Amino acid sequence: MRYLCLILLGLLAAGEAWGYQEFQIWVDQQTTRNVNCALCHAHGDGPDGVKPGQIGSLDAEGLRSLEAARQAFEPGAEVESPILNAFGNKIIERLGRTGFINLRTRPEAFPEAYGLETDLDSDGIPDAQEYLDGTLATNPHHGAPLRLLLHNLRVNLGTLLLIGLATLLGLFGINNLLAWFALATADQQPSDAEHDEATHSEGGGSSNSDGTTEAK
């Protein structure tokens, strides 16, 4: 009996340490993207281990923060668990641990429970949508390409207009510079007749205003 209890305790501890993989598995199945524990955790391999962002690397203060986060059963508590990333902490804040754990059997219901209001990385894509897309809610450079493109186009419209204008002006300048240069060196170039003779030895031709020469 004692051994059974120990095994059960061990399994519970392991479950805690490995995080809640149901969400990750569901996202993996629903999208064409592969995801890992970094969806909500500080480390891609999950909370178990001794690398930065994993339980084994925590100092006394880190362990206190972790314990405080583990006590946040109800929504509304601001948590800063060192083994979670900003999205993971926000989930606990919005749903509470109880609410989140209750969703384990229904990972598809997570976006509705979490809501579309928060966008932690300010990339224009709500965190819940990023969960559905299998992208990172904490990285402004990662998101569904089309959504990211449309948002960034809106945000950077002024910059893009300025760059467009600068490019046009630059090209206008180059246009005139080259035209002037061509005129200045025109006396050194062969006449049209000579030019045509050189390019169309069989028959000469006539020059057009757009710089093209037609062969006869």
Next chain:
Amino acid sequence: MRATQCLRSGIEFLAERFPIEKMNVRSMVQTKTVPVHRMSWAYYMGGLALFFFLIQLTTGLLLLFYYEPTVSDAHASVERITEHISGGALIRNLHTWSASAMILTVQLHMLTTFAMKAFVKPRELTWISGVLLLILTFTFGFTGYLLPWHQIAVNATKVGLQSIEEVGAYLPGAMSEWPGLIKELIQGEPSVGQATLSRFYALHVVLLPLAFFAVLGLHLLSVQLHGMSQGVDRPARRTERFFPFFILKDAWLWGLVFLVLFVLALCLPFEAFFSYPLFEAYDPMGSTPDGIKPEWYFYFIYYPLELLPFWVVMLAQTAAMVVLFAAPWIFKNSSRRTLGILAVAAALYLVVMTLFGQQIYEMFKGGA
């Protein structure tokens, strides 16, 4: 006697390809004309490839200010560039998008040049230098891919280097050792590590650019000396002056392409197309994420390697390289129609393998 004859023919060959009497501004710029016909758009591909190379050079130099080529700091320095350096994300995205655009343009340039039979006498060396530039461009891609030191970079490089070693199994006697030695020479240590990163860094930022400049100089000189090839069977009815009209159109095209590139770099990070675990810092002790693949421009060889016996792919690749280098002599008497069909077939292969390689792989291997 025979040696003297060989030397004389060699000198004559070079004199015909690099005529000294044409090496002046008047001949190479002022009187140069460009044929105007239905394939004229292809004349802009080389210039466009050069434009992307210049973007690579400029953005690459800017990235050098902050990038740190050590296994402990490389990934962090790239993250720093992307997230903390002003304009860093834009410069990095410009570099990434432009790299892909350069490879695409160089491939298109080669295919159109082939279809237009622009490699025949006296342009054989222009073609060969172009093939060298294509290989150098791919090598730029391969070496640059490792530098961010993330999961996909290191693991894909390992796969790439491993395939070099596998060639040894098909070579006789002592030659079978050579690929392994070459791999070790490139890698610098038993596994991909600091020595590999240092070597790839040196190749990417010093040796390859120097080699590229040298070959590019030869290529451009050759292009300017011989002018644009006729390109179509019937001589074009119209021509336009290279200077200033063709250059002006080139400049406008560069401007337009720059705008498109800028929009992409500012609004669409290249990494958004991939799963994020692939861009985490490489951890030799950690788990390897799914979906490790080389860059898209290597799919044309990656998927065949996954599907077919190694020797078949190597044989095909060697044959393709020989045909590429010897094209001016092999296809000397081929019609442009035949060359066009071959170029379209090659383009179709590249497009299908790049876009549908994964589906083809799953079809034959039954699931990813």
